[in-house]
Amino acid sequence: MKKQIIRFRLNDEPVELLADPAQSLLHLLREELELTGTKEGCGRGECGACTVLLDGRPVNSCLVPAGKVEGKQVITIEGLTRSGEARPLQEAFVAAGAVQCGFCTPGMIISAYALLKANPNPTAAEIRSAISGNLCRCTGYKQIEQAVAMAAQQGRGSSTTTKEN
Ligand code: FES
Ligand code: FES
Structure with a gap:
């Protein structure tokens, strides 16, 4: 497709x-923007594995045409790391x-x-459901769910434990 300014x-x-609006956002990020x-x-x-935030919502960037991000806000793992917002989770x-090969970890x-x-x-x-679209081939999901619960607890700054069910 003809390139356009995005x-x-x-x-x-x-x-x-200037990019092909039909290519995926994932391709745009990795190949054109070197993220x-x-x-x-x-x-x-x-x-x-390709999850990013698009206007605050997690999306599979491999399915989003680059042209669709016009005027929107994209946050990648680099953005969350740089701002320090990912640190409690990391x-x-x-x-x-909860990290073995690390391939699934950014998503x-x-x-x-x-x-x-x-x-x-x-x-x-709710934790299980939130990460249900993220596949991990080497770590047990239990550790990943525990990690998210730990970060939640830390974020609340309290010693209350995550609700079961
Ligand atoms: S690379 Fe996008 S969902 Fe697998
Ligand atoms: S840590 Fe290897 S795929 Fe999740």
Whole structure:
């Protein structure tokens, strides 16, 4: 498809570039903007490795045409890391042993971040549901769920435990 100027906000900075609007946002991020923290797994919306925030909601960037981000706000794992907003989750993932090869971790952290932002005190079921679109082939999901619960607890600054159910 013919290239066009695409303007959006990326990790709180304005971006303007000439690109094929039909290519995926994932491709745009990784190949044109060199933000390789967002991973390419299946390329068809099944693994969640490519999860980014689009106007605050987690999406599979492999399924979003680049032209659709015009005027929108995209946050990638680089943005959350740079701002320090991912730190509680990153630390909890390490502490809970929720990282092995690390391929799924950026997408998991984005999904978990979106959950905790909307719901700082999630139940175990809500955590499970929030990361249900993110596949991990090497860590047990239990550790990942524990990590998200730990980060939630830390974020609330309290010693209350995550609700069961
Ligand atoms: S690479 Fe996008 S969902 Fe798998
Ligand atoms: S840690 Fe390897 S895929 Fe999740």
